[in-house]
Amino acid sequence: MNVVVLASESKTTWMLINALKEDYPELKVAFEKPVSRVVLLKKRAKRIGYLKVFGQLLFLIYLQALRAVSRKKMDALHFSSGFNPLKSSDVNCTYFDSVNSVQCIEWLKSQCPDAVILNGTQIVSGDVLGAVNAVFL
Numbered sequence: 001m002n003v004v005v006l007a008s009e010s011k012t013t014w015m016l017i018n019a020l021k022e023d024y025p026e027l028k029v030a031f032e033k034p035v036s037r038v039v040l041l042k043k044r045a046k047r048i049g050y051l052k053v054f055g056q057l058l059f060l061i062y063l064q065a066l067r068a069v070s071r072k073k074m075d076a077l078h079f080s081s082g083f084n085p086l087k088s089s090d091v092n093c094t095y096f097d098s099v100n101s102v103q104c105i106e107w108l109k110s111q112c113p114d115a116v117i118l119n120g121t122q123i124v125s126g127d128v129l130g131a132v133n134a135v136f137l
Helices: 011-023 037-048 050-080 102-111
Strands: 003-008 028-032 092-096 115-119
Touching (some): 011 115
Parallel strands (some): 028 092
């Protein structure tokens, strides 16, 4: 089975990749370059309003504080559970500005995947979903 991961680069993504590569050694990964939070918040504010975005911003600040407080415990849980959050050099990774870019769509078509696993990307367009005859998870 040919498996492709479309993701943003993070610890949880590397946990997923490291777990998958054991069963799928030919795993291919495409990372989406991160979008500036400021740009993302401005677009969201235009769409849903500044008050709602302000509430989301407060939640993000709370989440960062919570992560800082629980970092040691999270790291211990990652390793004790067998999930490896460390970047692996033996995985074939490609980088794109967006999973919705023409370049990413062409790359995805060239991989002929049976399954595409999404993790932490922006909203995936219909063009990407329709580009290949694969199961998207």
